Amino acid sequence: MKLLKAAKEYLYENEYFIDITPNYTHIYNFVKIETLSSTLITLKFCDFFLKITGQQMSISKAINTEMIIKGKIEGIQYIYE
Secondary structure, three states, X not given: OHHHHXXXXXXXXXXXXXXXXXXXXXXXXXXXXXXXXXXXXXXXXXXXXXXXXXXXXXXXXXXXXXXXXXXXXXXXXXXXX
């Protein structure tokens, strides 16, 4: 378990990260879900919003401030406050 914890701390040392792959999008350390639909997901981070547009999107897994989104991602926009 110590090795797993050390690996997570190394990988998640950033304030946040967004990992986009062909099959899913992994988002870590968001503050709040602002909008949630199959075509639009808006997430609040500490100093910006992330607007994700697409088709047939859904949250596959979510734990605290971490989630995996599945579906066809068509666009991602950073909106600074």
